[in-house]
Amino acid sequence: MINSINNEKIKKYSKLLQKKYRDESGLYIISTDHLVREAQKKNIVVDIFLLEDKKNVYGNVTYVTETVMRKLTNLKTLPTVVAIVKKEVEREILGNVVMLDGLQDPGNVGTIIRSCVAFNIDTIILGDNTVDVYNEKVLRASEGMIYNINIIKKNLIDSIMDLKVKGYDIIGTRVDNGTDIKEITSKKYALLVGNEGCGVNNQLLNLCDLYAYIKMNSMCESLNVGVATSIIIYQLSEN
Amino acid sequence: MINSINNEKIKKYSKLLQKKYRDESGLYIISTDHLVREAQKKNIVVDIFLLEDKKNVYGNVTYVTETVMRKLTNLKTLPTVVAIVKKEVEREILGNVVMLDGLQDPGNVGTIIRSCVAFNIDTIILGDNTVDVYNEKVLRASEGMIYNINIIKKNLIDSIMDLKVKGYDIIGTRVDNGTDIKEITSKKYALLVGNEGCGVNNQLLNLCDLYAYIKMNSMCESLNVGVATSIIIYQLSEN
Numbered sequence: 001m002i003n004s005i006n007n008e009k010i011k012k013y014s015k016l017l018q019k020k021y022r023d024e025s026g027l028y029i030i031s032t033d034h035l036v037r038e039a040q041k042k043n044i045v046v047d048i049f050l051l052e053d054k055k056n057v058y059g060n061v062t063y064v065t066e067t068v069m070r071k072l073t074n075l076k077t078l079p080t081v082v083a084i085v086k087k088e089v090e091r092e093i094l095g096n097v098v099m100l101d102g103l104q105d106p107g108n109v110g111t112i113i114r115s116c117v118a119f120n121i122d123t124i125i126l127g128d129n130t131v132d133v134y135n136e137k138v139l140r141a142s143e144g145m146i147y148n149i150n151i152i153k154k155n156l157i158d159s160i161m162d163l164k165v166k167g168y169d170i171i172g173t174r175v176d177n178g179t180d181i182k183e184i185t186s187k188k189y190a191l192l193v194g195n196e197g198c199g200v201n202n203q204l205l206n207l208c209d210l211y212a213y214i215k216m217n218s219m220c221e222s223l224n225v226g227v228a229t230s231i232i233i234y235q236l237s238e239n
Numbered sequence: 240m241i242n243s244i245n246n247e248k249i250k251k252y253s254k255l256l257q258k259k260y261r262d263e264s265g266l267y268i269i270s271t272d273h274l275v276r277e278a279q280k281k282n283i284v285v286d287i288f289l290l291e292d293k294k295n296v297y298g299n300v301t302y303v304t305e306t307v308m309r310k311l312t313n314l315k316t317l318p319t320v321v322a323i324v325k326k327e328v329e330r331e332i333l334g335n336v337v338m339l340d341g342l343q344d345p346g347n348v349g350t351i352i353r354s355c356v357a358f359n360i361d362t363i364i365l366g367d368n369t370v371d372v373y374n375e376k377v378l379r380a381s382e383g384m385i386y387n388i389n390i391i392k393k394n395l396i397d398s399i400m401d402l403k404v405k406g407y408d409i410i411g412t413r414v415d416n417g418t419d420i421k422e423i424t425s426k427k428y429a430l431l432v433g434n435e436g437c438g439v440n441n442q443l444l445n446l447c448d449l450y451a452y453i454k455m456n457s458m459c460e461s462l463n464v465g466v467a468t469s470i471i472i473y474q475l476s477e478n
Contacts, residue, residue: 107346111463118455118462141463148458182477214473216357219387223357224350224380227469230462234453234470238421 001052001063005071010064013047013084014071019132026087028134029072031079038144039085047084054080074136087134091150095122096188096236097163098229099156101204102129102195108226109133110141112193115230117145119237124149127156129195156192160207163190170208172200173232175222178213181235186210189236193229240291240302244310249303252286252323253310258371265326267373268311270318277383278324286323293319313375326373330389334361335427335475336402337468338395340443341368341434347465348372349380351432354469356384358476363388366395368434395431399446402429409447411439412471414461417452420474425449428475432468 002010013029015021022028027046030039036058039045048061051069058081064072072082098121103109109131116124126133133139133151152159160170169186172178173193192208194200205211212232214223222228241249252268254260261267266285269278275297278284287300290308297320303311311321337360342348348370355363365372372378372390391398399409408425411417412432431447433439444450451471453462461467 105346107344111466114459115462115466118453118459120456143460145459214357215477217359220353220357220384221382223354223469224465226463227350227354227466230466231470231473235473238454 001065002049002068003065005068007068009047010068010071016084017072017074017136019135022087022132022134027084028087028139029082029136030085030139031073031075031082031136032140033081035139035144036081036083038147039083042088042147044086044088044147045083046086049082051078051080088147090152091123093123093125093152093163093166094150096120096233097123097125097168097190098233099125099127099159099190099192100130101127101156101192101200102198103193103225104131105196106131106135106137107141108196108224110138110143111226112229113138113142113149114145115226115233117148119230119233121233122150124151125156125159125190126151126153156204157207160190160192160204169210171232172205172208172211173228174199174205174211176213178211181212181214181232182239184210184212184236185239186236191229191232191236193225196225240304241288241307242304244307246307248286249307249310255323256311256313256375258374261326261371261373266323267326267378268321268375269324269378270312270314270321270375271379272320274378274383275320275322277386278322281327281386283325283327283386284322285325288321290317290319327386329391330362332362332364332391332402332405333389335359335472336362336364336407336429337472338364338366338398338429338431339369340366340395340431340439341437342432342464343370344435345370345374345376346380347435347463349377349382350465351468352377352381352388353384354465354472356387358469358472360472361389363390364395364398364429365390365392395443396446399429399431399443408449410471411444411447411450412467413438413444413450415452417450420451420453420471421478423449423451423475424478425475430468430471430475432464435464
C-alpha cells in the first residue's frame with residue numbers, strides 16, 4: 001500500500017498526465033475498470049493502482065490511498081482503479097484511413113476512434129495539432145476501442161502524399177460543393193476531417209481528390225465533427 | 240455599466256444557472272455571439288450583457304465587468320457576451336420525433352439537437368431524467384439549433400401511449416436483435432434513445448414496435464449515443 005504522494009513511483013507516473021512525458025516514455029494512464037480489463041487482454045499493462053478497500057479483480061495490484069489516487073488522474077470523479085499502460089507500436093498503413101486535422105475536443109476524438117472500429121477503418125492518422133489520444137478523456141470516450149485500431153502520428157501533408165502514391169482516394173470534408181456520400185464508390189480511401197470551429201486546413205483541403213457531402217436540412221449549417229465523420233464512414237461501409 | 244455582483248438584476252439572473260430557476264421563470268442564459276444572434280432573429284432576447292471594452296454589435300446592451308460576467312456563466316472560459324432569453328412555448332407534436340431517456344452528457348444532447356434539425360426531426364421529447372436542454376453546455380453544443388426544433392418535456396410512458404394513438408411507429412434502440420436501419424420503412428416514427436451507460440429503460444423498451452440495428456464490426460459493442468442517434472435518423476431520412 002502506498003500512502004504518500006512523495007513515493008518515487010507515484011511521482012514518476014503522475015507526470016504521465018502531461019503529454020510531454022507520455023511522448024518521452026511511451027507510457028500512459030487509463031482510469032476505468034473497462035479500460036483496464038481491455039488493456040490486460042492486450043498484455044500492455046505495466047502497473048495497476050487500486051483504491052484502498054476496493055476488491056481486487058485484476059491480479060497484481062498496488063493499493064493506494066485517495067490522496068495518492070488523486071495524483072494519478074485529472075478526472076473530477078476519483079477512479080477506483082488506474083493502470084499504467086505501454087503504447088502499442090505504430091504499424092504500417094493498411095486498409096481504410098481517417099485523418100484528423102486539429103481536432104481539439106477529447107470527447108469528439110474518442111467518439112471517432114469508437115466509430116472507426118465499428119465501421120472497419122484500420123488506421124487513424126493524427127495531424128500535428130490534434131489533441132493527444134493518450135489523454136484520459138479521449139481514452140474514456142473511446143470505450144477502449146483505441147486498442148483495436150492502428151494509430152499513427154504524422155504530418156498530414158506528408159501523409160496525403162504517401163497515401164496518394166499508395167493509390168488511396170483522399171476524401172475531404174467541407175460544408176459545400178461535395179459529392180453526396182451515397183454516390184462515393186471509393187474502395188480504398190483516406191477521409192480527412194478537421195477542427196471543430198474551422199474545419200480542415202485549406203492547404204490540406206486543396207490536396208483532396210473529392211469532397212464528401214451529407215445531405216441535410218438547410219436550417220442546419222453543419223454537424224458535430226464526430227457525428228459527421230461517423231455518418232460518412234458508416235455510409236461508405238454500406239456503398 | 241454594472242460593476243457589482245450585488246446588483247439586483249445580476250443577482251436575479253445568476254440564479255438562472257440553476258435548472259430550478261430556469262423552470263420557474265421560463266428564462267435561460269446563452270453565452271456565445273452565435274447563440275445571441277440566433278436568439279435575436281427569433282425575438283426571444285430579454286437582456287444582453289456585454290463585457291466592458293467589447294464592441295457592441297447587438298443593439299441594446301448593458302456593459303458589465305469581468306467579475307459580473309463571471310457570475311452569469313458556469314463556463315471555464317469567460318464569454319464576451321451573454322443574453323437572457325425566453326423559452327419558446329412547447330408546440331403540439333408534429334412530424335417525426337426523437338425521445339431522450341436519461342441522457343446525461345450535455346455534449347451528447349446538444350449534438351443530437353443539431354443532428355435532429357439536420358435530418359428533419361420536428362419534435363424532441365425529453366424524459367424525466369434527461370439533462371436540462373437549457374443548460375449552457377447543451378446550448379453551446381447545439382450550435383443554436385435549439386431554436387429550430389420543437390422541444391417538449393414529458394413523461395416517456397405517457398408520450399409513447401399518445402404517439403401510438405396518433406399512429407406513430409415507436410422505434411427502440413438496443414445493442415442486439417434489431418432491424419437493420421436500411422430496412423426500416425416507417426414514414427411516421429418516434430425514435431427512442433437512452434442513457435450513455437445503461438441505454439433505454441426496459442419498461443420503455445418493451446413498449447416499442449421495432450428496434451433499430453446499425454450494422455457494425457463485432458469488435459465494437461456500441462456507438463456513442465449522439466453518433467448512433469444521428470446515424471439512425473440520417474439513414475431513415477434516406478430510406
